[in-house]
Each structure stands twice: as C-alpha cells, then as structure tokens.
Amino acid sequence: MTPETISWKDDHVVMIDQRILPHKVNYVVCRSHYDVAKAIKNLVIRGAPAIGCAAAMGMALGALRIKGKGTAIFLKELKKIGGVLVRSRPTAVNLSWAINRMLKLAQENAHQTVEELQQTLVAESLKILAEDIDTNRRMGLNGQSLINDGATILTHCNAGALATGGYGTALGVIRAAVEAGKRVKVIADETRPFLQGSRLTAFELTCDDIPVTLITDNMAGHVMKCGYVDAVIVGADRIAANGDTANKIGTYMVSVLAKEHAIPFYVAAPLSTIDLSIKNGGLIPIEERDQKEVTHLSGKIIAPQQVAALNFAFDVTPAANVTAFITEEGIIRPPYQEAFSSLFNSR
Amino acid sequence: MTPETISWKDDHVVMIDQRILPHKVNYVVCRSHYDVAKAIKNLVIRGAPAIGCAAAMGMALGALRIKGKGTAIFLKELKKIGGVLVRSRPTAVNLSWAINRMLKLAQENAHQTVEELQQTLVAESLKILAEDIDTNRRMGLNGQSLINDGATILTHCNAGALATGGYGTALGVIRAAVEAGKRVKVIADETRPFLQGSRLTAFELTCDDIPVTLITDNMAGHVMKCGYVDAVIVGADRIAANGDTANKIGTYMVSVLAKEHAIPFYVAAPLSTIDLSIKNGGLIPIEERDQKEVTHLSGKIIAPQQVAALNFAFDVTPAANVTAFITEEGIIRPPYQEAFSSLFNSR
Numbered sequence: 001m002t003p004e005t006i007s008w009k010d011d012h013v014v015m016i017d018q019r020i021l022p023h024k025v026n027y028v029v030c031r032s033h034y035d036v037a038k039a040i041k042n043l044v045i046r047g048a049p050a051i052g053c054a055a056a057m058g059m060a061l062g063a064l065r066i067k068g069k070g071t072a073i074f075l076k077e078l079k080k081i082g083g084v085l086v087r088s089r090p091t092a093v094n095l096s097w098a099i100n101r102m103l104k105l106a107q108e109n110a111h112q113t114v115e116e117l118q119q120t121l122v123a124e125s126l127k128i129l130a131e132d133i134d135t136n137r138r139m140g141l142n143g144q145s146l147i148n149d150g151a152t153i154l155t156h157c158n159a160g161a162l163a164t165g166g167y168g169t170a171l172g173v174i175r176a177a178v179e180a181g182k183r184v185k186v187i188a189d190e191t192r193p194f195l196q197g198s199r200l201t202a203f204e205l206t207c208d209d210i211p212v213t214l215i216t217d218n219m220a221g222h223v224m225k226c227g228y229v230d231a232v233i234v235g236a237d238r239i240a241a242n243g244d245t246a247n248k249i250g251t252y253m254v255s256v257l258a259k260e261h262a263i264p265f266y267v268a269a270p271l272s273t274i275d276l277s278i279k280n281g282g283l284i285p286i287e288e289r290d291q292k293e294v295t296h297l298s299g300k301i302i303a304p305q306q307v308a309a310l311n312f313a314f315d316v317t318p319a320a321n322v323t324a325f326i327t328e329e330g331i332i333r334p335p336y337q338e339a340f341s342s343l344f345n346s347r
Numbered sequence: 348m349t350p351e352t353i354s355w356k357d358d359h360v361v362m363i364d365q366r367i368l369p370h371k372v373n374y375v376v377c378r379s380h381y382d383v384a385k386a387i388k389n390l391v392i393r394g395a396p397a398i399g400c401a402a403a404m405g406m407a408l409g410a411l412r413i414k415g416k417g418t419a420i421f422l423k424e425l426k427k428i429g430g431v432l433v434r435s436r437p438t439a440v441n442l443s444w445a446i447n448r449m450l451k452l453a454q455e456n457a458h459q460t461v462e463e464l465q466q467t468l469v470a471e472s473l474k475i476l477a478e479d480i481d482t483n484r485r486m487g488l489n490g491q492s493l494i495n496d497g498a499t500i501l502t503h504c505n506a507g508a509l510a511t512g513g514y515g516t517a518l519g520v521i522r523a524a525v526e527a528g529k530r531v532k533v534i535a536d537e538t539r540p541f542l543q544g545s546r547l548t549a550f551e552l553t554c555d556d557i558p559v560t561l562i563t564d565n566m567a568g569h570v571m572k573c574g575y576v577d578a579v580i581v582g583a584d585r586i587a588a589n590g591d592t593a594n595k596i597g598t599y600m601v602s603v604l605a606k607e608h609a610i611p612f613y614v615a616a617p618l619s620t621i622d623l624s625i626k627n628g629g630l631i632p633i634e635e636r637d638q639k640e641v642t643h644l645s646g647k648i649i650a651p652q653q654v655a656a657l658n659f660a661f662d663v664t665p666a667a668n669v670t671a672f673i674t675e676e677g678i679i680r681p682p683y684q685e686a687f688s689s690l691f692n693s694r
Contacts, residue, residue: 022651156565187657190641190650192539192563198642198650206651214656216539216641218503218564218597222662225599250565252572256607257600294537294563295545297644303537303545304369304553309561310534315569 002161002204005050006057008126011064013057015045018162018196022203033062033081040088040095043194047163048237048273049132052094056125058085059102063121066114074114078106078121090285091246091314093238093275098128132165135270135328139169140176143233143268143326147177151230152185154220157248158200159235159268169268170233171204173326178210186212187229189220191248193293193311217250224261232258233326236269243319243336244281245269249312255321267317268326274340281316289313349508349551352397353404355473358411360404362392365509365543369550380409380428387435387442390541394510395584395620396479399441403472405432406449410468413461421461425453425468437632438593438661440585440622445475479512482617482675486516487523490580490615490673494524498577499532501567504595505547506582506615516615517580518551520673525557533559534576536567538595540640540658564597571608579605580673583616590666590683591628592616596659602668614664615673621687628663636660 003025006015013030019042020026028044030036036058039045045054062081066074082099089095105124106117147153153174157163160171167175177184186205191197198214205212215223223229232254238246245251245267258265278284294309295301303309325332332339350372353362360377366389367373375391377383383405386392392401409428413421429446436442452471453464494500500521504510507518514522524531533552538544545561552559562570570576579601585593592598592614605612625631641656642648650656672679679686 023648189565190539192537192565195649198654202654203651206654212654214641214650214654216564216596218536218539218600219657219659219662221600221603222596222659223657225662249563249569253565253568253600253604256568256604260603260607294561297649298647300645301370302542302644303561304550307545307549307553307559307561310566310570312566312569315566315572 002207005162005164005166006045006053006129008057008122013061015039015054016162017044018046018200019043021199030061032065033058033084036061037085037088047158048092048094048235049164049169049270050162051089051092052098052272053129053132053165055085055095055098056102056128059099060122060125063118069114071110071112071114071117074117075106075110078103089287091237091287094272097272101128129165132270133167136164136167136169136172138328139268139270139326140167140172142328142330143173143266144176144180144182146266146326146331147173147182147184147231149182152187152228154187154189154223154229154232154254155201156189156197156234156251156254157191158196158204160201160204162200162204163235169235169270171201173233173268174210175208184210186210187223188212188214189217189250189254190214191250192217196248220254221257224257224263229263232263232265233268236267236273237314238278238284239267239269239274239325240278240280240284241276241337241340242280243322243334245317245322246281246284246286246314247317249315252315252317255317259321264323265321266324266326267322271327271329276340276344281318284316286315287313349554352509352511352513353392353400353476355404355469360408362386362401363509364391365393365547366390368546377405377408379412380405380431383408384432384435394505395439395441395582396511396516396617397509398436398439399445399619400476400479400512402432402442402445403449403475406446407469407472410465416461418457418459418461418464421464422453422457425450436634438584438634441619444619448475476512479617480514483511483514483516483519485675486615486617486673487514487519489675489677490520490613491523491527491529493613493673493678494520494529494531494578496529499534499575501534501536501570501576501579501601502548503536503544503581503598503601504538505543505551507548507551509547509551510582516582516617518548520580520615521557522555531557533557534570535559535561536564536597536601537561538597539564543595567601568604571604571610576610579610579612580615583614583620584661585625585631586614586616586621586672587625587627587631588623588684588687589627590669590681592664592669593628593631593633593661594664596662599662599664602664606668611670612668613671613673614669618674618676623687623691628665631663633662634660
C-alpha cells in the first residue's frame with residue numbers, strides 16, 4: 001500500500017514529503033494556510049486532485065485561526081485565506097475549484113456562528129478528500145474497461161495515489177484493471193526534472209506489486225516504435241472546454257508520439273479538473289519554475305555553472321490527440337465540447 | 348575553446364574524461380588497446396567520430412606493443428587487437444570503419460618491417476584525427492548555408508568537438524554559422540541518462556560564447572509548439588543505405604516532433620558514418636546499457652531500490668523524417684538510397 005498523501009489530525013494537516021520519496025519517508029506538518037500554500041508551492045504535495053484536497057484543508061486550517069469576531073469578518077478573512085492559497089500554483093484548476101467550493105459553502109452557511117462555520121469547513125475538507133478517493137475508484141472502474149488483459153500501459157509523471165487523495169487517476173485505472181484480474185504492466189517515464197515517474201509512480205506501483213519498468217522520457221518514442229506500448233494513460237491539471245488538456249511537461253510530446261504510432265491516448269481526470277470557463281488550451285496559464293530544478297538535482301549541479309535553462313512545468317495536449325477522457329461519470333469521447341456541455345448541464 | 352577530446356603523446360593516448368565534465372576537467376591516459384577499449388565502453392570518450400579516432404589510436408597503441416617477430420605474426424596480432432576494440436560498443440559504425448582502415452593499411456604495407464609498420468599505423472591514426480577535424484570544418488561550411496541569421500537551433504545529445512576529433516558535426520555547423528557572422532541561439536536537450544546535452548553541449552557552447560539554453564528532453568515538444576525552434580540539427584552513429592539513422596536515444600522522438608511542427612530536421616555526419624552494408628535502420632544493432640545509468644545519477648540512486656529500467660542507448664530515425672544530411676561532400680537530399688550510391692560510386 002502507498003502511504004497516505006494527506007490527512008487531517010486534530011488541528012493540523014500532515015502531508016508525506018514528495019520531494020524526497022522514495023529515498024526517505026518523511027512527513028510535513030502544516031499548522032496554517034501559509035504552511036499549506038508553501039507546501040503546494042515547494043512540491044511537498046503535487047498532482048491536481050491532491051492540490052485540491054490540500055487547498056480545502058488549508059482553507060479549514062485558516063478558518064480555525066481567524067481571530068476576528070462575527071460571521072461577516074469571518075467570511076472576509078476566509079476570502080483572503082483563499083487568495084493566499086490560490087496563488088501557490090497557477091495551472092491546476094483543482095486548486096481554485098476547492099477554494100471556491102469552500103468559500104461558497106461558508107457563504108451559504110452565513111447564518112452559522114463562527115465556531116459552527118469552522119466545523120462546517122473542517123468537515124467539508126474531509127468530505128472533499130473522501131469524495132476524491134471515491135471519484136478515483138469510480139474512474140478506475142470506468143477506465144479499466146479500456147485495458148485488455150496482458151496490456152502494457154505507458155504513463156507520464158505521477159497520476160497515482162500520491163497525486164490525489166488516494167488510489168489515483170491514471171494509476172487508479174491501472175489498479176482497477178489489476179483488481180479486475182487483468183495482468184497489466186506499466187512503463188513509467190521518469191519525468192524530468194522532478195522525477196515524479198521514477199520517484200513516485202515506480203514507488204507506488206512497487207508498493208502494490210504491479211510490474212513497472214522505468215524509462216527516461218526520451219525513450220518513449222523508441223519503446224512505442226518497438227511495439228512495447230498498448231495504451232497511454234495520463235492525468236490532467238486542467239482541461240479546457242474544448243478538451244485541450246494541460247498536464248505535466250512532456251505529456252504533449254507523449255501524445256504526439258502516441259498519435260504517430262496509432263496508440264490510444266487516454267486522460268484520466270475527475271470532473272473537477274474540467275474548466276468550462278477556459279475555451280481552449282492556449283488560455284491555460286503554464287507555470288514556469290526555477291531554472292535550478294533543471295540545472296540541479298538533489299541540490300547538486302548537473303550542468304555548467306550559470307547556464308540558462310527553461311523550466312515549463314506543464315504543456316498542453318490538443319483535444320485532437322486525446323482518444324478519450326476517463327472520468328467518474330464515464331468515458332467521454334469526442335467531440336468533447338458538446339460532451340462536456342451536456343455532462344455539466346445534466347448535473 | 349573546448350578542451351581537446353583526444354591526443355597522442357609519445358607512446359600513449361590522452362582523453363578528456365567526458366563522464367565528469369563540466370564539473371571536473373580530468374584526463375585519462377591509455378597505454379594499451381585494452382585501456383582504449385575500456386575508455387570507449389565506459390564512456391570516457393563517446394560520439395561516433397571521436398570513437399573512430401580513439402579506435403585508430405587504440406590500433407596504433409596495440410601495434411606498438413606487439414611482441415612477436417615478423418610481419419605475418421604482426422598482422423595476425425593486429426587483427427586480434429581490432430577484435431578487442433570493435434567489441435567495445437556496437438552501434439557507432441565509425442569504430443569498425445577506423446579499425447578496418449588501419450587493418451587494410453597494414454596489409455597493404457606488408458612489405459614493411461614491423462618497426463616501419465608501427466610508425467605507419469601511428470601516423471595513420473594521427474591522420475584520421477586530422478582528417479576528422481578537417482571533415483567537420485567542411486561539413487560546417489556546407490551546413491551553415493541552411494541556417495538563417497537569428498535562427499534558434501535545437502540539438503540533442505552532444506555532436507560537438509567532444510564527440511569528434513574537434514569542431515563537431517552538428518555543433519560544427521552551428522560554429523560555422525557563427526563564424527559566418529550569423530546570430531545563432533541553441534536549445535540543448537539535456538539528454539538523459541548520461542546528460543551529454545547539459546554536461547557537454549552546454550559546456551562547449553558556453554566555452555565558445557554561443558548562447559545556449561538547456562531544456563529537459565520532455566520539453567522539446569512544448570518549445571517547438573511555442574515556435575521557439577527554427578531547425579533541428581543532430582549527429583549520427585550509423586546511417587543505413589536507405590538513410591535510416593541511428594543516433595542517441597531520443598533523436599527519433601525529436602524527429603517525430605519536428606515533423607509534427609514542420610520544422611526542418613538535419614543530420615550532420617561524415618561519410619564514414621554511412622554504412623552501405625546495412626540496408627535499413629531495422630538492422631542496426633542498438634546497444635542496451637546498464638539499468639543503473641537510468642536509476643542512478645553520479646552514483647546516487649534516484650528511483651526505488653531494484654526497480655526495473657530499460658536503457659536503450661540509441662534509436663533509429665526513419666529516413667522519411669530527415670530533411671537532409673549535412674556531410675563534408677555537401678548537403679544530401681532525398682531519395683537517400685540513390686544519393687548515397689552515386690556519392691560513394693563517384694569516390
């Protein structure tokens with residue numbers, strides 16, 4: 001079993017430190033929404049659904065510590081807390097989705113006392129976490145129908161238990177296929193620069209005895225050409241209304257390679273990752289991170305001193321490269337614009 | 348100026364240790380053909396043309412140390428020395444090309460005494476090195492015509508001075524463009540697992556004040572999509588008769604991405620890299636190296652203990668993905684089979 005990603009303990013939040021897995025299993029304790037924002041920014045916790053859960057708990061932590069009296073002041077302060085959290089990372093929409101859900105709930109319960117509101121928000125953050133795990137299990141059941149017995153699945157980055165409240169999105173689909181009795185093998189891209197593939201995906205799958213083989217990101221084309229890959233399944237950080245999908249840098253490249261080799265390319269994501277307010281992928285903000293993440297590894301320099309580097313954390317896969325979306329509400333096939341509209345309208 | 352890749356000193360060969368550049372500038376001394384074979388195998392020296400120069404010097408070193416008397420024994424021993432060297436790495440054809448050239452020269456001079464043959468072989472190895480640098484300069488002059496002033500060139504791995512006797516193949520073309528007064532910028536893929544891009548290409552270009560920006564291999568698709576790349580230039584380890592090209596793992600992926608974005612994809616290589624005895628890329632032997640090169644970096648583990656990894660050192664880019672070959676004899680355009688045939692027949 002993969003260790004728990006995030007949990008609520010009395011009046012603080014505990015996260016497994018994903019920066020140092022799998023070499024060390026350490027936990028980071030967050031006692032305020034500032035701690036949570038810092039943990040999100042510094043990649044202690046990452047993965048769009050996990051960031052959503054963390055943000056909800058950050059809102060609850062912040063709510064517990066609001067000093068002012070009266071509901072009006074409380075709601076005003078809560079909004080500020082949301083503002084701090086939402087600025088921690090720009091690309092994953094689950095962050096603002098969770099913050100907005102918490103804010104809306106507080107507003108709807110403006111008749112409660114401050115103490116009641118605090119408990120309401122703590123309970124809601126736990127509900128978001130539980131829902132996320134449930135969502136992933138339903139996504140897994142839906143998605144595993146796409147995996148044949150004996151298949152080898154290539155995945156990029158980590159869209160597993162560690163990227164979510166638990167169970168995982170892309171890896172949840174693989175877990176569900178294994179639970180359904182299918183023999184599934186995984187090829188994991190190591191996913192530079194943060195090595196989520198080698199450090200987290202390989203770790204999770206090893207914990208669950210699912211066969212996993214690691215490759216460097218630049219081997220993806222060759223292994224596809226050799227016929228080693230039956231399908232690609234990845235997660236998502238934000239899906240635009242037309243189906244364009246922001247995910248970890250390199251996902252776009254994998255989608256182009258999958259298209260070249262006529263390999264199905266699936267995106268597994270909860271509906272909370274779909275952002276209908278964004279028309280297309282060109283409008284999704286793409287985070288650029290510190291160049292040192294590319295030029296250094298574990299604090300040690302791996303390039304010449306002071307050489308320039310680009311560090312785009314995400315890229316956008318055009319909807320046309322996505323064979324289907326795997327969601328908790330079922331498999332969504334193109335045309336996505338229409339499918340998303342009718343799905344959200346019917347909710 | 349980039350430090351010298353390889354040189355002959357009295358009765359030994361000195362190579363810069365490419366495993367630890369750019370952090371340390373150390374030299375490895377080879378006193379026998381066994382030392383040279385080990386240096387090639389362990390990546391002290393790498394890059395097809397540099398491996399060719401090293402193999403020639405390895406033959407000369409071995410020749411100097413042949414104990415038996417008489418030319419017949421000498422030639423027999425020299426063949427064995429070639430056998431040791433040729434087994435050091437399988438993919439780069441320049442290795443067997445250089446060994447065969449040395450063997451053929453010795454056979455043609457069977458009338459010489461052993462001492463004379465030894466001097467003939469030492470002189471030939473120096474000639475191969477000098478020719479390689481000259482070849483690269485001619486290749487550069489031919490190739491720079493393809494680069495526009497202000498262009499940004501993406502390159503993969505290191506096809507520079509360090510991969511050759513000097514000046515470089517792909518980087519030689521870039522150097523020639525700069526010498527012709529063009530402003531050229533380079534985007535270098537870091538090239539996992541051995542990081543030839545970040546450690547060697549970025550180092551070389553920094554030495555020569557040519558602007559270079561590092562990316563992780565998985566950013567290549569995104570930077571192309573953003574319009575940052577005007578052309579791709581890479582080297583080659585072996586080119587089949589039909590133009591299929593083996594080069595560093597990830598080159599194939601870059602070629603697919605270049606095709607997707609209608610970006611010209613050039614291969615810069617000397618004629619000694621073209622192997623007319625191999626019909627197509629499917630027949631080129633692809634080296635698989637120790638998994639630890641993927642799971643470890645600088646001796647430190649970066650993945651879970653004992654996780655499986657694939658480590659293909661090369662892949663094959665289909666001829667159809669190559670816009671043109673840049674050689675010392677000019678730019679070669681498709682159809683390659685015919686172009687190669689007429690080029691080799693006219694020599």
